Amino acid sequence: MEPSSNPTPPCPTPWGRTGRSRRGPPIPHRRSGPLLVSMVTGGGRAESREAGRSGSRRPGEGRRAGAEENRAGRCPAAMPSPRSSPSRRAAPIPSPSRRAAPGPSPSCAAVALRSLLAADLRFSRQLGVCAGERSAWGSARPLLRLLEVSGHGVPWLAGTLYGLGRSESPAGREVLLNLLFALVLDLVLVAVVKGLVRRRRPTHNKMDMFVTISVDKYSFPSGHATRAAMVCRFVLHHLVLAIPLRVLVVLWAIIVGISRVMLGRHNVTDVAFGFIMGYMQYNVVKYFWLSPLSAPALFAVWNQ
Ligand SMILES: CC(C)=CCC/C(C)=C/CC/C(C)=C/COP(=O)(O)O
Numbered sequence: 001m002e003p004s005s006n007p008t009p010p011c012p013t014p015w016g017r018t019g020r021s022r023r024g025p026p027i028p029h030r031r032s033g034p035l036l037v038s039m040v041t042g043g044g045r046a047e048s049r050e051a052g053r054s055g056s057r058r059p060g061e062g063r064r065a066g067a068e069e070n071r072a073g074r075c076p077a078a079m080p081s082p083r084s085s086p087s088r089r090a091a092p093i094p095s096p097s098r099r100a101a102p103g104p105s106p107s108c109a110a111v112a113l114r115s116l117l118a119a120d121l122r123f124s125r126q127l128g129v130c131a132g133e134r135s136a137w138g139s140a141r142p143l144l145r146l147l148e149v150s151g152h153g154v155p156w157l158a159g160t161l162y163g164l165g166r167s168e169s170p171a172g173r174e175v176l177l178n179l180l181f182a183l184v185l186d187l188v189l190v191a192v193v194k195g196l197v198r199r200r201r202p203t204h205n206k207m208d209m210f211v212t213i214s215v216d217k218y219s220f221p222s223g224h225a226t227r228a229a230m231v232c233r234f235v236l237h238h239l240v241l242a243i244p245l246r247v248l249v250v251l252w253a254i255i256v257g258i259s260r261v262m263l264g265r266h267n268v269t270d271v272a273f274g275f276i277m278g279y280m281q282y283n284v285v286k287y288f289w290l291s292p293l294s295a296p297a298l299f300a301v302w303n304q
Helices: 034-040 041-055 062-070 107-126 138-151 151-164 171-198 223-238 245-261 269-286 296-303
Strands: none
Touching: 041 269, 062 296, 107 245, 107 269, 138 245, 151 171, 171 269, 171 296, 223 245, 223 269, 245 269
16 A cells, blocks of 8 residues: 555644655654643644734744744644654655554544634733733733732741741631641642643743742643632631621632733633632642641641
């Protein structure tokens, strides 16, 4: 059977370079991570296209976006890349039995996810009205940056530790100790997911955030959204507050989430997933609730 009868789908596909090269046999696409991760990070591809269309790239972004596009899935015939370098193309064609299998054709789920990500990028860019001082609502940026600090890990950790040091009631200490556990758990889980997914922050984001750690160059999920949702649930469960204050706590969490997109820090899906993740993290905290019964040693230390 001749190679021309190979049923490889025409490129590009959602997985990238699975199509035919100009000269050689179909080049199989080797994905470097799980399908979900690969598809979610595909956002970078749509993002770079988006940036190109809007014509508002900053210096150096063109190269970055181009490299992303190249990596993510342009047709090898249309865009030279290390895989389609002359030396690779000139390699002897192996016997039919050793020829690579054709790449997978795009599933409905992949196509739907890609469309969702493209819409997400477009919508998030439109909502990023405070992404810079000269943006449409640039004058509101300092206010939103204040909100950013209100949902940041450092003030929450510092405040909880301070409260623990000052608290004189065993019940108060128990709640604060669990809040500390919740905040640390949140930092760890968000760092793990960010490190796995590695979705870049929107290209219109200005990286001028208050204290970051290395994984904070990635945007999925929003750490502010996870923290806001988790702390909101925590506070509503463990503090006795009047209704207006309870409403205020919920509003704060929602506004912190929305402000992430307005500041250009995140896409909408980063924040939406962050809210869901933070909401569920509270279930973990509840499940592993630390008490003098479940963690006597810990409480012995704090009750001294
Ligand atoms: C003790 C210790 C390791 C503290 C780290 C606190 C810290 C730097 C947290 C990072 C908070 C942050 C910048 C999260 C990113 O939020 P996004 O909403 O931009 O994802």
